[in-house]
Amino acid sequence: MQWPQFPDYGCFLRWPQNGQGFIHPDDVAIVTRLIPSPRVLKRLAFDGVYYHYVYGKLRFRLRPAMWLSVRTEGIDIGDQIETTGLGLERERFVATVWGMYYVQRKGCILYRLRRGDQVVPRLYAADQMRLLTDKTTIRPPTTRYRAPRWDGQGETVPDSTLEE
Structure with missing residues (x-):
C-alpha cells in the first residue's frame, strides 16, 4: 500500500462506516461533532x-476510512490573512482563518474568518485573501561564489572628495 504524503487535506461529507468502530475511543466526543x-x-x-x-x-485519531481528498491552497486555520478589496464591494481588513469548508458545487475551499472577537458572517475564497503568515523556507545554497580578494593596491577615493 502506498501511504499519502503528510500533511494532506480532505473532508468526510458522509459518515464513512457503520457504527463508531473507526474512531479512537478517547476521541468519540470530538469526532461525532466534526463529521460528517x-x-x-x-x-x-x-x-x-x-x-x-x-x-x-x-x-x-481515526482508523483508515474513505474520505474526499481536497487540494490545499496554502492557507490553514490560525493563519493571519488580509482580504483584498474590490472597489466598494468588499472591505479590506486583517483577520485570522477560523474555519475551512469544502463546497462541492464550487469545487474549492471557502474560509470562515475571525476579526478580533467577532466571526465574519461571509465566507471567503483563497483568491479574495492574501496570506500574511510567512511560511517560506529557505533552501540550502546550490551556487558557490568565489570570495573577492583585495591586496590593498589600487586607487582609493580620498574623504575630501566625498565631502564636496
Whole structure:
C-alpha cells in the first residue's frame, strides 16, 4: 500500500462506516461533532493503526476510512490573512482563518474568518485573501561564489572628495 504524503487535506461529507468502530475511543466526543460535514481536516500522520487529524485546536485519531481528498491552497486555520478589496464591494481588513469548508458545487475551499472577537458572517475564497503568515523556507545554497580578494593596491577615493 502506498501511504499519502503528510500533511494532506480532505473532508468526510458522509459518515464513512457503520457504527463508531473507526474512531479512537478517547476521541468519540470530538469526532461525532466534526463529521460528517464539509469541514476540511488536516491529516498529519499515521501510526500504523490510526491517522492523526487536526482541525484548528481539535486533535483526534481515526482508523483508515474513505474520505474526499481536497487540494490545499496554502492557507490553514490560525493563519493571519488580509482580504483584498474590490472597489466598494468588499472591505479590506486583517483577520485570522477560523474555519475551512469544502463546497462541492464550487469545487474549492471557502474560509470562515475571525476579526478580533467577532466571526465574519461571509465566507471567503483563497483568491479574495492574501496570506500574511510567512511560511517560506529557505533552501540550502546550490551556487558557490568565489570570495573577492583585495591586496590593498589600487586607487582609493580620498574623504575630501566625498565631502564636496
